[in-house]
Amino acid sequence: MSSTALNTKAAPSYCQYQWMFCTAFSTLVLHALATLAQPRGTTFQSIGNPILADGSYYSADPAPLVVNNTLYILAGRDEAPPDQNNFIMNEWQMFVSASPNPTGGQWTHYPGIARPNSVFAWALQGTAYAAQIVQGRNGKFYLYAPVTEANSRNSDRFAIGVAVADSPLGPYKDAHPSGPILSQSVPAPGNNIQNIDPTVFVDDDGKAYVYYGTFGQLRGYELASDMATTVGSVTTVSSLTGFFEAPWIMKRGSTYYMLYAANNAGPNSPCTPTSSHACIAYGTASSPRGPWTFRGVILGIVSSTTSHSGAVEVNGQWYLVYHTADAQGGGHFRRSVAFDELRWDDTQSPPHINRITQTKRAQPNPVPTRNIAPKASASSVNTTPIQYWVKSLNDNRVPTNPLPPDYWCSYDGNNSPKMSTLVYTWDSAVTLNGTRMTFFADQPAGSNIGVPPPASWYVEYLNAVGTWEKVANTIAYPVAVTNSPREVPFKQISTKSIRAVLTASGSGNQFGGVGVKEWEALAPTAQ
Incomplete structure (x- = not known):
């Protein structure tokens, strides 16, 4: 019996070999292109808050995400000169750590993972303000970002778009290329608020929700399974004392929590001493659509006038991520991401969040001065x-x-x-x-x-x-x-x-x- 007869399949023809080679080569090329599309990271050793404090990159409006026990922190990049009072923000960046610790540890910094006008064809350059990434029920990662709409008749052109990627680091592609999913004109009948600061939450049952707003206006919608279409009518929230901006929705146990920046100011305020400061307060609800009940202040004022936070659990420990002006050369428009432990009081019902203790990296001994x-x-x-x-x-x-x-x-x-x-x-x-x-x-x-x-x-x-x-x-x-x-x-x-x-x-x-x-x-x- 010949060796050919022992084989149940005929040997591939030349054309089949060529097809197999081309397919393999194409796969390698696509993999290489995907690898090249991934941003390059720089690993550094942090010695405490802010995470990156040397003034090489400023970072603001942090949004934490945990994937495979690794902490990802999305942040905008502040680029204003020291003497300019303006939010100059052209890109989003990412900080990643497998063993986060407020006292210090190893991080990898990925600058420029996305830019508004690069991801959204309908957006202008700049205004890379507070965004958030969540993992959808399909395993993909969705970036919800406030940007400025290029061609809009709205009185305020801020709008929220959504992009999708296979990795938290991108590359991100517009998941709703026809335009924003939230603005003053969409969904109908629209609104008259500034549509920024989106926060998105995917519940245990797979349903997703988005909240957004600023200047005391907080709105919310359920999202469809495509993560890019709103469902039903808008939820308007007016019960969170002092709400100003920067909502963050999350869940622990059966309780939903809404963190936010508040600025109910005054000499006896539990929140802020001046109208230009902000604290972080929170409310709770038994449903992701509310109603929301104010519960108190968890983070006092920071060294920047704005305050923006997010909270996540990593390996059994909860953290509050926020920004300050404490980096070298920092300021109100040159902010930097910090984070500290968040602890719960489970003797309360619903469980309360204890007030956060801000920590800072060790400082050099002060220079002697006559000014006392x-x-x-x-x-x-x-x-x-x-x-x-x-x-x-x-x-x-x-x-x-x-x-x-x-x-x-x-x-x-x-x-x-x-x-x-x-x-x-x-x-x-x-x-x-x-x-x-x-x-x-x-x-x-x-x-x-x-x-x-x-x-x-x-x-x-x-x-x-x-x-x-x-x-x-x-x-x-x-x-x-x-x-x-x-x-x-x-x-x-x-x-x-x-x-x-x-x-x-x-x-x-x-x-x-x-x-x-x-x-x-x-x-x-x-x-």
Whole structure:
């Protein structure tokens, strides 16, 4: 019997060999192209919060995702120059760690995993704001992203699109190429809100839900199985105290949780001291569509004016991911991602989220300085308008282009006072022999509107008998607006308290405000 007869299949023909080769070659080419499409990552060792703190890349609006016990954190990239107050964000990036720890650990950074106008043909460049990636019931990964619609008649052109990929790192392809799934005009009848900050949740039964909104407006829909079509009518949420923006929906056990950025401000607010800050609060519900019940604040204000969070469980430990301005060269528009442990109080029903303790990487020893104002408690005799912050007086920061919470100010429109008094109080007596004050102004000297330089100011101290006495200054008090003001030396004093009395520019019943970036209290020698 021949060897050919022993074979039950005939040998492949030349054409079959050629087809097999081409198929294999095509598969290799497609695999290679997919590999090339994957962004390249850089591995680094973090030593604490923020995760990446060297100022090489800033990161904001984090959205965590867990895949195969690995933590992925999607974030926008802040690219604003230090002196520009604007959200310049052109791309999304990813941080990945298989063993995340707030005190430090190994991470891989993947910059530029997606850009708005590259993923969505109908979108403009930029505004790569708060987005989220979720894994669908089909195993694919869906990117929900707020972008600016290129051709839109809506009064606000922000819109939310959805893209899909086989990996959290992409590459992402528009899953709804005809346009956004949420905007002021879709789905009908539309809305009049700004459509940003989407958060998406896939429930245990496979149903998916999206919430979104800002400026106090929170909306929600169920999503169809294609993850790109809304189902039914809109849910409007108005029961979450202080809701401003940045919703995050999740589930633990049978309870649904909605985290969000709140800014119900005021001197006795559990949330924010000024109207420009935000805290993270949360509510609960027994259904993903609500109704939602406010439960409290879990993260106080951070070093950036905005706050944006997400929470996930990794290997049995829950974490809250958020952003701050704590990286090198950081600021309100140069933010960086941080994360800390989130703990539960299961003695409550429904289980409560305990307040988060913010942690930071170890800092170098402070440089000795004569300025001991940061050791004092700062206060204002006059009521400080809600947008300004008295604690900015002694925070050791003199920003070039500050936002209102970066400085104290008396400006209150037509009710701006003629006289203002600022007070520093120490726990025990201190020795001082000089002072310096850095002013903020947006109007020329002598103006009676806006915030001009003050007309004059002077400093008093609380003497041994408990009365206020002027310090014996040796030069006049300067009122020039500069980030490097002259020191006002005075005869050495020992006191537990000093105060600055400021007279605003203006006359009659109309005065401008007085703005102070920093007020220094100077000891004879550096400490």
